[in-house]
Structures are given as C-alpha cells and as structure tokens.
Amino acid sequence: MADGVVERSRPRDRILETARDMFHKHGIKGVGVDAITEAAGTNKMTLYRHFESKDELIVECLRANAAKAGAMWEAFEAEFPGDKLAQLHAWVRKAAVMLNADGRGCDMANAAAELTEPEHPARLVIKELKEAQRARLVTLCRDAGIGQAELLADTLSLLFEGARVSVQTVGNEGPSTQFVRMAEGLIVSFRGAAAV
Amino acid sequence: MADGVVERSRPRDRILETARDMFHKHGIKGVGVDAITEAAGTNKMTLYRHFESKDELIVECLRANAAKAGAMWEAFEAEFPGDKLAQLHAWVRKAAVMLNADGRGCDMANAAAELTEPEHPARLVIKELKEAQRARLVTLCRDAGIGQAELLADTLSLLFEGARVSVQTVGNEGPSTQFVRMAEGLIVSFRGAAAV
DNA sequence: CTGCATAGTTACAGACCGGTAACACCCTAG
DNA sequence: CTAGGGTGTTACCGGTCTGTAACTATGCAG
Numbered sequence: 122m123a124d125g126v127v128e129r130s131r132p133r134d135r136i137l138e139t140a141r142d143m144f145h146k147h148g149i150k151g152v153g154v155d156a157i158t159e160a161a162g163t164n165k166m167t168l169y170r171h172f173e174s175k176d177e178l179i180v181e182c183l184r185a186n187a188a189k190a191g192a193m194w195e196a197f198e199a200e201f202p203g204d205k206l207a208q209l210h211a212w213v214r215k216a217a218v219m220l221n222a223d224g225r226g227c228d229m230a231n232a233a234a235e236l237t238e239p240e241h242p243a244r245l246v247i248k249e250l251k252e253a254q255r256a257r258l259v260t261l262c263r264d265a266g267i268g269q270a271e272l273l274a275d276t277l278s279l280l281f282e283g284a285r286v287s288v289q290t291v292g293n294e295g296p297s298t299q300f301v302r303m304a305e306g307l308i309v310s311f312r313g314a315a316a317v
Numbered sequence: 318m319a320d321g322v323v324e325r326s327r328p329r330d331r332i333l334e335t336a337r338d339m340f341h342k343h344g345i346k347g348v349g350v351d352a353i354t355e356a357a358g359t360n361k362m363t364l365y366r367h368f369e370s371k372d373e374l375i376v377e378c379l380r381a382n383a384a385k386a387g388a389m390w391e392a393f394e395a396e397f398p399g400d401k402l403a404q405l406h407a408w409v410r411k412a413a414v415m416l417n418a419d420g421r422g423c424d425m426a427n428a429a430a431e432l433t434e435p436e437h438p439a440r441l442v443i444k445e446l447k448e449a450q451r452a453r454l455v456t457l458c459r460d461a462g463i464g465q466a467e468l469l470a471d472t473l474s475l476l477f478e479g480a481r482v483s484v485q486t487v488g489n490e491g492p493s494t495q496f497v498r499m500a501e502g503l504i505v506s507f508r509g510a511a512a513v
Numbered sequence: 514c515t516g517c518a519t520a521g522t523t524a525c526a527g528a529c530c531g532g533t534a535a536c537a538c539c540c541t542a543g
Numbered sequence: 544c545t546a547g548g549g550t551g552t553t554a555c556c557g558g559t560c561t562g563t564a565a566c567t568a569t570g571c572a573g
Binding site: 132163164167170 | 519520521522
Binding site: 146147148150151225226227229230231233234235237247248251252255272274275276278279280281282283284285286287289290291292295296297299300302303310 | 421432451472475478479506
C-alpha cells in the first residue's frame with residue numbers, strides 16, 4: 122500500500138516494484154535512489170549490484186509497466202475470446218477506470234516529459250513501447266471489422282492520452298469526463314462507415 | 318535563439334524569458350537557477366531580488382505562457398473578425414503548427430507531470446489557466462453556432478493534448494499526423510448535428 | 514564444516530542544488 | 544557633486560544527489 126512495502130521477496134523485485142510505485146507517484150527526478158532502497162527495505166549497494174545505474178532502473182521500470190499493460194490485453198482476449206468488438210469496448214471501459222484511478226498520467230508520457238536529453242536510454246524504449254501499443258490497438262480495430270482501423274485507433278489513443286494529461290492538470294471533473302461518450306460515439310460512427 | 322540570449326533589457330525580463338525557454342526545453346527540474354541566470358547574462362542574486370524563490374519564477378513563467386496563448390486568440394479575432402467558424406479552423410491550423418514546432422509538449426502539462434506535490438503553487442495556476450483555455454474554446458464553438466459546443470470543445474482539446482504528448486513520446490510521425498483530419502472531421506460532423 | 518554468492522552497513526567522494534551575506538560598482542536623479 | 548537604487552561579484556551554507564569502497568553478516572551447497 123504505502124511506500125514502505127517490504128514483502129519478503131528477492132531484493133531486485135522489491136526494488137523494481139517500489140521504484141515503479143514511487144516514480145509513478147512522485148516523478149522520476151522527484152525520487153532519489155536512497156529513498157527507493159529504503160522504502161524497499163534494502164540499501165543502495167544492493168540496488169547498484171542489480172542495476173548499473175538509475176537510468177537502467179528507470180528503463181526496467183518502464184518495461185515492467187509495459188508488461189503489465191500487455192497482461193491487460195490478454196485479459197480482454199480471455200474475457201471475450203474472439204469477439205474483437207467486445208474487446209474494443211472493454212478497452213474503452215478499462216481506459217475510463219484508469220482515468221479515475223489516480224491523478225497521475227501515463228508513466229511513459231510523464232517520463233518523456235522529464236527526461237529531455239535526446240539520447241537518454243529511456244526515450245528509445247518509450248518510443249518502442251508506445252509504438253507497440255499503437256500497433257496493438259490498430260490490429261484490434263481492424264480485426265473488429267472496422268474500415269479505417271488506423272484512423273480510429275489513432276483517434277482513440279490520442280483521446281485517451283489527452284484525457285490522462287487533462288486529469289493531471291485540471292482533475293477528473295474536466296473534459297476527461299466525456300471520454301467514454303466520445304470513444305463510444307467514434308466507434309459507432311466508424312462502424313457505420315463502409316469497411317474497405 | 319540559443320540559451321545564451323543576452324539582449325539588453327531589464328534583468329527581470331531577461332530572466333523570465335530565458336527561464337521560459339529553458340524550462341520548456343529541459344524541464345523544470347532539469348534546470349537550476351544558476352544555469353538560468355548565466356544564460357540570461359546576469360547572476361543569482363539579481364534573480365532572487367526579483368523572484369522570492371524558484372517556485373515563484375516557475376509560476377510567473379506559466380503565467381507568461383498563458384499570456385502568449387491569449388495573444389494567439391486575439392490574433393484569430395483580428396484575422397477573422399466576427400467569423401467564429403473561421404477562427405475555429407484557424408485554431409486547428411495553429412494547433413497543427415505547434416505539433417510540428419518542436420518535440421516538446423505543453424509546458425503546463427509537462428509542469429504538472431514534474432511537480433507532483435499536491436500543494437505546489439504551480440498546480441493551482443495550471444488548473445486555473447487550463448480551465449480558462451477550455452472556457453475560451455467552448456465559447457468559440459458555441460458562438461460558431463455548434464450545438465453541442467462543450468462536447469466538441471472538450472473533444473478537440475483532448476485530441477490536441479493527446480497529440481502533444483504523442484509527439485513527445487513517439488515523435489511527429491505517429492498518430493499526431495492525423496490530428497487535422499480528425500479535428501476537421503469532428504467539426505463537420507458537429508455542424509451537421511442539429512443546433513439546440 | 515567449508516566456501517561462496519548474496520545481501521547489509523558505514524563511510525565517503527564529488528557534484529549540484531536552492532538560497533543568502535557582504536561588499537563593490539555603476540548610472541542616473543536631484 | 545552627491546546620494547541612492549539597481550546590479551554584479553565572490554564566497555559561502557546546508558542539504559541532496561548518484562555512485563563507490565571496504566568491510567561484515569547471512570544463508571545455502573558441497
């Protein structure tokens with residue numbers, strides 16, 4: 122729950138999990154490695170035995186986030202096997218839940234805002250992972266029988282991305298309240314259009 | 318152009334302008350007050366004579382940004398006096414230009430991502446300024462004779478916000494390339510719907 | 514019991530951070 | 544000429560940051 126989770130698992134896992142949580146809550150530059158290791162119930166030397174630098178830890182956290190997001194997609198497939206349209210609606214509902222989960226936006230987007238050096242290792246994996254997510258949504262739209270699958274997928278992802286930053290700036294009483302309505306409306310109108 | 322602009326104006330103005338530029342490029346926590354004053358051709362003592370803290374400087378930079386954005390709206394009115402629909406299309410074009418200007422997103426959104434303390438003074442002005450911008454877009458949509466003005470305004474602003482973070486994460490060859498198409502399509506379809 | 518990998522502890526290096534004190538300088542208003 | 548406000552300079556404070564060194568404690572495999 123709090124920052125001080127010290128379940129008995131391998132130090133590396135505890136560090137990774139704690140770092141993910143703290144980076145998410147306080148931002149990357151807002152958390153020092155000392156604070157992470159203390160909250161993880163270990164110490165700095167152990168961290169540097171498992172990660173060669175803070176930057177590498179950041180990258181691993183981002184990859185872990187992406188893995189968790191990947192599990193989400195598999196859950197959709199498990200819940201609605203083969204029904205791609207139902208999975209698309211599930212994605213919309215899940216997105217809406219995430220909007221109200223906490224006032225923080227997407228970890229990748231936040232990391233990109235903080236890590237401005239063009240050659241920062243995190244920037245490459247952010248791009249890579251975001252592109253993978255986009256491809257996934259495009260595929261889902263296409264398999265759901267939607268004609269302009271790329272356009273719908275891009276529109277939906279821009280809306281979602283925008284809603285997350287909106288929550289972060291004005292809170293969840295702002296434009297983001299309309300997200301589901303917008304998304305569902307788009308799906309309907311794209312379904313109406315002729316498939317290629 | 319570069320960080321080292323040292324035009325001869327009052328130190329306070331130079332500091333403000335330089336800080337805006339550097340915060341935008343490198344993020345807030347990525348820039349120290351020493352670096353700002355040096356780039357502004359002055360020194361730390363002078364900064365602290367004009368701003369009581371770095372936090373206050375941040376807030377002033379955000380307000381200056383909002384003022385610049387306000388000037389943009391007045392330019393629309395000047396270019397298409399009374400023609401609100403033309404101004405709305407001008408907003409879309411301007412947004413598209415900003416998307417390709419540089420790979421950095423909205424300064425307010427980036428600041429919100431970095432400054433996570435809930436009581437940080439910048440968070441209040443970010444919310445205040447973002448809400449003002451939203452109100453402005455809603456008014457424009459309404460005055461352009463669009464029925465569901467709030468919904469269109471919110472959709473457009475989420476799309477734009479999302480496009481900005483998309484540029485920051487995957488670059489300007491990603492989903493953001495479709496922004497104008499999406500926005501124009503929305504305006505058309507909202508115009509088609511019956512006005513209240 | 515021995516040996517070895519893993520983990521914890523303390524201390525430190527070197528840099529940078531925001532912010533302040535004390536003082537010298539210039540320019541302009543009177 | 545003089546007084547004073549705005550500015551520049553230097554040095555410093557206490558704190559925090561990433562990263563490392565040297566050493567100790569633990570637990571498990573043979």
